[in-house]
Amino acid sequence: MDTRQMLDLILTDARLPRPADIGIADGRIVAVGRDLGPARQTRDLGGRAVLPGLVEAHIHLDKAGILCRCGQSHSLSQAVATVSALKRDFTTADVRTRGARVLEAAITQGTMHMRSHVEVDPRAGLRSLTALLALRDDYAFALDLQICAFAQEGLTNDPGTEALLEQALDLGADLLGGCPYTDTDPLAQIDRLFAMAVRRGVDLDFHVDFDLDPEGSHIRAICERTMRHGWRGRVTLGHATKLAVMDDARLAEHAALLARAGVAVVALPATDLYLNGMDQGHRAPRGVAPLHLLEGVTVAVATNNVMNPFTPYGDCALLRMANLYANVMHLGADHFDTCLDMVTHGPARLMGLQGYGLAPGDRADLIVLDAASPAEALAMIAPPLMGFKAGRQSFDRPAARLLRP
Numbered sequence: 001m002d003t004r005q006m007l008d009l010i011l012t013d014a015r016l017p018r019p020a021d022i023g024i025a026d027g028r029i030v031a032v033g034r035d036l037g038p039a040r041q042t043r044d045l046g047g048r049a050v051l052p053g054l055v056e057a058h059i060h061l062d063k064a065g066i067l068c069r070c071g072q073s074h075s076l077s078q079a080v081a082t083v084s085a086l087k088r089d090f091t092t093a094d095v096r097t098r099g100a101r102v103l104e105a106a107i108t109q110g111t112m113h114m115r116s117h118v119e120v121d122p123r124a125g126l127r128s129l130t131a132l133l134a135l136r137d138d139y140a141f142a143l144d145l146q147i148c149a150f151a152q153e154g155l156t157n158d159p160g161t162e163a164l165l166e167q168a169l170d171l172g173a174d175l176l177g178g179c180p181y182t183d184t185d186p187l188a189q190i191d192r193l194f195a196m197a198v199r200r201g202v203d204l205d206f207h208v209d210f211d212l213d214p215e216g217s218h219i220r221a222i223c224e225r226t227m228r229h230g231w232r233g234r235v236t237l238g239h240a241t242k243l244a245v246m247d248d249a250r251l252a253e254h255a256a257l258l259a260r261a262g263v264a265v266v267a268l269p270a271t272d273l274y275l276n277g278m279d280q281g282h283r284a285p286r287g288v289a290p291l292h293l294l295e296g297v298t299v300a301v302a303t304n305n306v307m308n309p310f311t312p313y314g315d316c317a318l319l320r321m322a323n324l325y326a327n328v329m330h331l332g333a334d335h336f337d338t339c340l341d342m343v344t345h346g347p348a349r350l351m352g353l354q355g356y357g358l359a360p361g362d363r364a365d366l367i368v369l370d371a372a373s374p375a376e377a378l379a380m381i382a383p384p385l386m387g388f389k390a391g392r393q394s395f396d397r398p399a400a401r402l403l404r405p
Contacts, residue, residue, distance in 0.1 A: 006039065008039065010039040010042045012044050013044055013047050015048060021033065022358070029360055051377070053389070054111045055113040056302055059114060059316075060308075061116040061118065065307045066308045066309075067312050084123060087128070096131040099116075105315060110317075112143055112365045113143065117150040117152075117205070118168075121152065122164070130171075142389050150205075154182045155192055156189055176193055178206050178207070197231070203234040205237075206238065211276070212276055214250065237266070238266045238268060239268060244289055255297060256296075259294070263297070270313070273286065273328065274311055298346055300347035322343045326339045363390060368385050369382045384397055
């Protein structure tokens with residue numbers, strides 16, 4: 001008789017990348033290896049690749065799926081203005097319906113952790129926030145949602161926004177977001193948001209440097225304030241496309257500063273490629289921050305927008321985003337692990353996730369891919385076949401099969 005602990009589930013013949021079985025009990029991985037003992041349920045994975053649930057570090061659920069209402073924009077400023085006009089009419093029910101579609105797409109693409117920005121200002125009020133708070137509960141069985149109360153259109157130039165951000169935190173938002181480049185006084189916005197974040201004990205996530213001019217970056221100002229306030233490991237920068245056009249010396253200088261301050265960087269390849277350099281036609285530079293060159297910096301790639309003026313496409317597949325980054329940066333198979341880290345362990349670190357991974361003791365949040373190895377999954381953008389959230393199967397996506405005559 002086997003006297004070992006009765007496991008809830010054993011997933012046999014998994015690729016991690018080496019073949020192994022995964023034993024799960026009480027929502028956690030308790031063993032990885034062979035001959036793990038008895039289990040209430042066993043699933044044979046047939047040698048398929050397994051990854052920890054993917055981590056979406058930057059998305060906008062509140063303004064997803066509105067392309068049919070407004071059409072295409074031809075610049076960042078036009079996209080901001082278009083959504084600014086539309087969000088006055090956003091209702092909580094509308095945002096909740098559109099957000100649910102995106103969440104369900106993301107879940108079936110393997111995402112189990114997500115940080116969504118939500119615009120909080122006098123035009124949107126708290127309606128979109130209320131929708132995301134409901135969605136966080138609705139989909140908790142399959143995905144953990146962090147909510148970032150976000151000042152898209154400025155702070156010092158937008159009376160009432162600061163008070164609404166405070167209310168958003170009171171209602172349950174997890175962190176604060178800012179956008180210095182839309183403010184008439186960018187440095188004052190940064191200072192106000194740091195003051196609020198430190199007082200409230202929350203993280204910060206800024207949209208910064210979203211253009212192709214290497215001058216005028218706000219990275220130094222944010223890093224200096226991060227170190228001054230002792231907020232290392234609690235500040236993230238999204239876009240940072242100025243890094244894509246800096247010379248080698250200046251890029252190295254900024255990378256060292258980001259590493260010293262403990263400030264993370266998220267690139268949004270689909271949006272950054274689409275909006276940057278439109279006026280330069282087919283000669284436009286890539287406009288994506290070179291994350292793989294930022295030694296010592298926590299980095300991630302993410303989706304940003306889905307089917308709206310900022311990004312008029314998207315299927316919420318983070319493996320596709322990591323694959324796109326590899327293509328854009330001319331990274332071959334020797335960098336696939338680095339790119340996979342940008343949708344798994346990298347964003348998990350910047351979001352402060354505990355017990356993330358595939359080792360004994362980690363949360364049993366994992367996905368099974370239609371590929372023979374994690375590297376092959378990235379190269380082929382292999383679809384997830386199933387996911388397990390806290391050891392319970394949370395989605396099923398059967399592999400395609402040919403129907404031969």
